[in-house]
Amino acid sequence: MQPVVIPSPDGSVRVDGRRVALGELPSVVASAGAAARWTWDDTNRWYPGLLAAGVRVDRSHDLRLAHRILRGSALAAWPGPADAPPGPWDTLPAASLTSADAPAVLFAAPGPSSGPAEGPDPVAELALQDAVLAGSAAAGRLRLLLAAESAGALAAVEMYHAGLPWLADVHDAVLTETLGPRPRLGERPARLEELAHEIRAALGAPAGLNPDSPRDLLRAIERVGVGARTLRKWELEQLDHPVVEPLLEYKSLYRLLTANGWAWLEAWVRDGRFRSEYVVGGVVTGRWASSGGGALQLPKSVRRAVVADPGWTFVVADAAQLEPRVLAAMAGDEVMAAAGRGPDGRGADMYAGIVASGAVPTRELAKVGMLGAMYGGTTGSSGQVLPRLAKTFPRSLAFVDEAARAGERGEIVTTHLGRSSPLPGATWHEAQSGAYQDDAGDDDVAKARASARSWGRFTRNFVVQGTAAEWALCWIASIRRRLWALGPADLPDGLVPAPFAGRPHLVFFVHDEIVVHTPAGLADAVAAEVQAAAAEAGRLLFGDFPVQFPLSVAVARTYADAK
């Protein structure tokens, strides 16, 4: 059963040929049961209102997200010329969860003006997508990718709906401990003021020197001959000068103040929850991005404020060395997969396994070497161990090298499930052709090589990062289904909104890590399901290939304690 939600100009919707008033949609969806796959233009447009009405959707097909994948995929033959101008489905912007016409109020006050605007025809688009899939030799992988992407879209809206539990007073205490009490508007917190004095003293600078002004600060540093040419942390760290220590601390605290200080707290935390919008597929590789509040960059120092509700706890899980494991599986590299299984065959620290394989002497070298292989590093210790890794794991290294070469030629690369990279842009091609002009100089040739290499590093990383994102999508899709199946615990009414009241639910996701907020009594069951979901994701992507995806799992009442 695949009902399609079609917006009407009069503000109602049509579902399977039936006219449904907007306010009736939640009950229509609820009565359809879990077997239905709800198909619509944009999950962000419809799902928040359903959740607000307490209705969860089990499966969906997000036409906008699916279109973007299929249109770009080398595994799908989209009809029409490749350079056809973008159609409505190519340009459809995702509905914002935070805009003034936020869908949370969509069903509260339906009316001609508040109803959804008409869009391109979802029924025709679904038929087109079905035809494209039917004509693809890799239909199975693509269907899995579209299902996972759509499930991710559901999970993203659900996490926004539930919010990340956040205690503002704990956050305030963290800030006060490290920065001093909250200053008046426009004033510097006490600890930063102290450090500013120390910086000026170390530089023999006048009291007017403002450490927030990069230009003035750099000038003062040059005058004293500290030796730094920029103000970057890594460069300052190399230097031996009295200004380095207070300056580094100043920068660190200043960062906390400006990015996650009191202003952030007031802007993004309300009623005990932090809400940031996840942008599914917001990164070229298929990773999620976020919008508002910087959810994917939450510094470790403020994670103490992430505290479970009374009677609840967190299950925090992250996939260990996800990207190299994904690479081993994509490349069919049995040797590297074995290094990830460890001596007992039950999932090891993969970098320790690489050391045990004899390729490199230390774990640190295994790590920087693999990162270099996946990012395209050539220098330093990373570059030095690459030949050793290539000898021990030829299949994996050849796989990423081939992706890099394709990128250098200006070609597309594709993830395991079928998400393809974009083509390089006009400036890239101009740089390439510049090297072949009659009057091309060494500069032009060097520039062309540099941009080719740079795009090669992008495509090299794309196949790994993108496939890792696919594993994570399958993981999260499996988790949300399994958590729902666990059912509710018997708990007094709390802050968790319907439909998740009393039920374990996802509250946070960062690339290879998830946080589940769960009634404390269900924590062990949740941990087991999260483990089972990781194994399921591995099977979905790679079948019987003997790659393992071990997790580190922790149960803790605050996020900070989970590490």
Added chain:
DNA sequence: ATTGAGAGCGCG
């Protein structure tokens, strides 16, 4: 006053 580039740093 608003806009945009660049620098820098947080996360994975």
Added chain:
DNA sequence: AAAGCGCGCTCTCAAT
């Protein structure tokens, strides 16, 4: 140009 990927955000400073 921090060797080597992907982001979001906030700041300064200069241009509009």
